[in-house]
Amino acid sequence: MNRHRHTRHNAGFTLLEMLVVLVIAGLLVSLASLQLTRNPRTDLNEEAQRLALLFESAGDEAQVRARPIAWQPLDGGFRFDIRTEDGWRPLRDDLLRQRRWEGGVTGVSIQFLDSDKTVNRLVFGTEAIDAPMEITLFSAVGRVTIIGSGNGRYQVR
Secondary structure, X not given: OOOOOOOOOOXXXXXXXXXXXXXXXXXXXXXXXXXXXXXXXXXXXXXXXXXXXXXXXXXXXXXXXXXXXXXXEEOOEEEEEEEEOOEEEEOOOOOOOOEEOOOOEEEEEEEEOOOOOEEOOEEEOOOOOOOOEEEEEEEOOEXXXXXXXXXXXXXXX
């Protein structure tokens, strides 16, 4: 009597179960990719932080080389120059090389705090003390300011 009783064992998933799992996985992946988009203000702030560190390095490098180093914004980027007997020459250095803007920077303003005059380049002298300054980076999403206190250190605000 019991010899032909067959029990059916489910050995896998049904097609419907697989489709439900794939839809859920697709939704999770799309939500994760939406969360991974960067805030443009964060990119601008990070570019300002990088630039502040490069300014500190340029000031230190000018003291070590005993030659002034200048930072100059360009269309689409910036570069560091070094003062030679023949005038200003682009600095060919791994750290202080010419770079393209990141973070959506569209413009730059350089202003010394003790003057109303705006300049087009920033010079790091061979002395540790310099004039306080503000460098403002502009982008489509706002602006960020790098404050140079005159003692070789820079803060981003």
